[in-house]
Amino acid sequence: MKVTVYFIIFIAIVCGCSSSHKPSENNSISGWNVIAKKVMHPDPLIECDLNLVNQKTVFPLSNLVTEFKLIKLDNATKERMISVNDKICLSTNHIIVYGSGSQTTKLFDGKGNFISIVGNIGDGPGEYAPWAETVQIDEKNKRIYQTTIANQVCINVYSLEDGRFIKRIPLVEKGNRARMFVDTQRERVSVLQVPMPHANYIIWEQDFSNHVMGGVSASQYQDANYTNSAYGWNSGCIEPVLNKLTGKISASFVHYFPTKDSLYHFENHKLIPYFTVNYVDNNNIPYHTIDELNRYFLITLYINDGSVFKKLDKRIIVDKETLKGCEISLLLDELGNIPIDFIPTFQNGFFYYNISPEELEEKIRVALQSSDVTKKNKEKLTRVLDEIEPDDNNYIMIGALK
Secondary structure (H helix, E strand, C coil): CCCHHHHHHHHHHCCCCCCCCCCCHHHHHHHEECCCEEECCCCCCEEEEHHHCCCEEEHHHHCCCCEEEEEECCCHHHHHCCCCCEEEEEECCEEECCCCCCCCCEEECCCCCCEEEEEEEECCCCECCEEEEEEEECCCCCEEEEEEECCCCCEEEEEEECCCEEEEEEEECCCCCCCCECCCCCCCEEEEEEHHHHHHEEEEEEEECCCEEEEEECHEEECCCCCCCCCCCCCEEEEEEEECCCEEEEEEECCCCCCCCCCEEEEEEEEEEEEEEEEECCCCCCEEEEECCCCEEEEECCCCCCCCCEEEEEEEECCCCCEECCCCCCCHHHCCEECCCCCCEEEEEEEEECCCCHHHHHHHHHHCCCCCHHHHHHHHHHHHHHCCCCCCCEEEEEEEEE
8 A cells, every 4th residue: 555545645635626516504404404403301301203304405515524635545455454344443643443344453543554453352361352342542641442242241452552552441340242431540441332131231320340330221212122132232122222422421322223312412320302303203213323413413214124224314414503494415516426326324422434446436427427517526526536446445434524
C-alpha cells in the first residue's frame, strides 16, 4: 500500500465535491412539519409519530457530517485484510477493525497504515476467543479497551501504540453481549447488557476495582424471549447500543423481534427514556434502529424479508430543537451524490461505512452514469475509480458528526 494512494484519494474527495442537489439545510427544516412532541414521563420524553410524516426530501450527508474521508486500508500482508462483516471503532487518529470476519483485532492509523494486531487469539492473559465484541479507543491516555463475545468477565486493556496487553479490569458480573464505556481519568466503567434471566443489572457503573457505584436492575426489562445461549442471544435477542455523545451516555436496544422501544439516557445511575416512536401500525412494527446524533434523531426502517437489518426501507429524521421531521433520501454528496442506500453506522460522534473495493467501484460507476453528476465531480470520481485495484483491502468511509 502506497502512502501516495491515501493522499490522492483524500484530496479527490475532501477538496469539495459540489452537489447540484444540495439544498440549504435551514430552508429544508423550515418547511418540514412537526412530527414529534415533548411530554412528561415523568422526565421530558420526545414522542415521534410516524403517522405525521408526509414529506420527503433529499438530504446531503454533509448536513450531518464534516471532515469526510475515504480511507484505503493497508493490504501489504494477509493479516491486514478485513471483511465487510467486521466492525469499526474510530478515534481522531486511529481505526480499529474487529469482529467475526477478521477474528483478530487490527489497529491502523488514521490514514489506513497498519500498526499492529491488538493482543492475540487464545486463552492466556490478554488473549481472546473467538473474537472481540466491543472496543473503545482512548487517544488521550493511549489505551484500547476490549471485551470478547464469549467471555465477558473483564475488559482487556491494551496499548494504543503497539497493541500490547497491559492489564484486565474485572466486571462485577459476566456480561451478555455487553457494551461498555470506560472513563480512564475517573477510573469508571459504564456497562449495558442484554437483561438475561440471571442478570442483576441491565446497566451499571463500576470502578476499576470491581465496586458498583450504581445501576439499574435487569428485572423490569427481562422478557421471555431473552434466554441463555452460548453467546447470550436467541431468535428473540436484542443487541445493546451504547453511545457517548455530547457528554451523555445514550442507550438503546436493537430487537430481532421488533417492538415499541425507546432511546434512553443513563444519568445519575438511572435509565431515563428520552426518545420514542409511534409507528404507523404499532401492531406490526418494522425492523428499525434509532440513532441519536448531535442535532437530530435518525430513525431507520428496514424491509422485513428475512434479511434482518440488511435492506433499507426508509429513513426519517427529527430535529431535536424544533421537533420537525421528514422522510429523507440521504445522499453522499462528498462522493458524487451517491445514494446512501447502504447501512452506515453513527457511533460516538463518528460516521463510518466499511465497503469492499468491488462495492465502491460499482457505486462510483453508477454515479458516473447519472445525468446529475457535475463535470467536476466526474473528474474527481474518475480519479478515485482509477486508484481501485482488484487486490485492495477494504475502504472505510469516515466523517465526524456536526
